Amino acid sequence: MTPTDMLGFDPSDPGFLRDPYTRYRELRESDALLRTRGGLLVATTHELCSAVLRDARFGHGAPADGEPPRSFLLMNPPDHTRLRGLVSRAFTPGMIRRLRPRIEAITAGLLDALPDEADLMSAFAYPLPVMVISEMLGVPPEDHERFRGWSETLARSLDPIVPPDLISRTEHDREEFRAYFRRLIALRRERPGDDLLSALAQVEELTEQELLGTCVLLLVAGHETTVNLIGNGVLNLVRHGVLGRAADAPQQVVEEVLRYDPPVQLTMRVALEDVELAGTAVPAGSAVLALVGAANRDPAAFADPDRFDVERTPGRHLAFGLGIHFCLGAPLARLEGEIALRALAQAAPKLELADPAPPYKGNLVLRGLATLPVRLNGRA
């Protein structure tokens, strides 16, 4: 079976990677709930994606035999509720707000070091969120490089279709990751610091496995998502000639980037019981894909949805999901995106793309650029 049979689109097609939204529109216009040739149900509208994400009758299937312990991203209530509650105690919006000066300082340092011609992904978009989440968790800077490969493998393993060679690599990298954190947790238990890992390690109700799963989840989420908010943001702002708006109204700009070109394009659920959805009988165990990238371009939810309009009043985009799994890191991602885009627009208002069509990474769930070559054309 080809990816198109399975999903309704071909994620490895270069045309699709450049612009998945034309294909999404065709899918949405053909039906709100599609059944692909492979039998997968795909929700393509804002209303239906929202309904699936909010509906307690949809969740995650039971782990396969021998599967390593999961993070709470893939758990159902009551385990999800308990774990998310415990982690939220340490990961509060107030704590995120207090990070602002530090995120600004990291951003300024990266911008100062940026040469006039640079790959903005490797020199700015990637290191910023990585440094922030690593510092938050208390991971020493000399170890950041080791995470890069592990995190990239785990991010790819989120995709519904995973090449066979990746499966064994995923297991290997996940184990390395966990072994690393096991050592770090032991150190922080002995000598707690002023970091999130120390705070989580003090939460007695968290088992070792749960703590490890949470650390890996936060690290991967911190490595693989905000980087694409920044990259997709710069690309769209420069293409549409509105980078300057990021200097004046960065929060509004960030919301439009999240809507128009979301870093997380889709998410999966399984029917936990027999459900009727948009007039279709969905038997227990059926997989449903919520196509966030299509929902965010639904004309029923957003006027003139294919226009990148940074003046738009922010609406109810689904870039951070909805319902009980709504992104726990959303306040952090928004703050990082806002600080990064504003600082870049202020420092390099004449920035140009050196490659008008920069290449994408081939991930299916996560949409982001492999490189983003730019010329700063001097500094303000």
Ligand code: HEM
């Ligand atoms: C622009 C950046 C980000 C985007 C677009 C994003 C998107 C999402 C989405 C769509 C979900 C829901 C997935 C689902 O329902 O299946 C989610 C969940 C989550 N995100 Fe994010 N995320 C971002 C940044 C972050 C950051 C920086 C962190 C933390 C360091 C983070 C931590 C989490 C966690 C812990 C969950 C699981 C929540 C749960 O299952 O209850 N995210 N994110």
